[in-house]
Amino acid sequence: MLKSYSIPSQKDDYEAVLGLVKWCSDTYTSLKKHSDSIKKVSEYKPEKNMKILPKCIIPEEILRRQLREVEKF
Numbered sequence: 001m002l003k004s005y006s007i008p009s010q011k012d013d014y015e016a017v018l019g020l021v022k023w024c025s026d027t028y029t030s031l032k033k034h035s036d037s038i039k040k041v042s043e044y045k046p047e048k049n050m051k052i053l054p055k056c057i058i059p060e061e062i063l064r065r066q067l068r069e070v071e072k073f
Helices: 011-031 060-072
Strands: none
């Protein structure tokens, strides 16, 4: 329901967010030499952070076992 109230994303929106992240990263690089309290922008990169499967994904062997049990039933 809330989707009907939202404005669809435009390509410009993504470019603006990427520009903001780049600006934050560049600013961090220039400011980090002045203070240790400057924090780096954290970026979530799923392909790097995917060491283990999310809890919402059923492992393949468990899924197959459940499907066999349903078929038998």
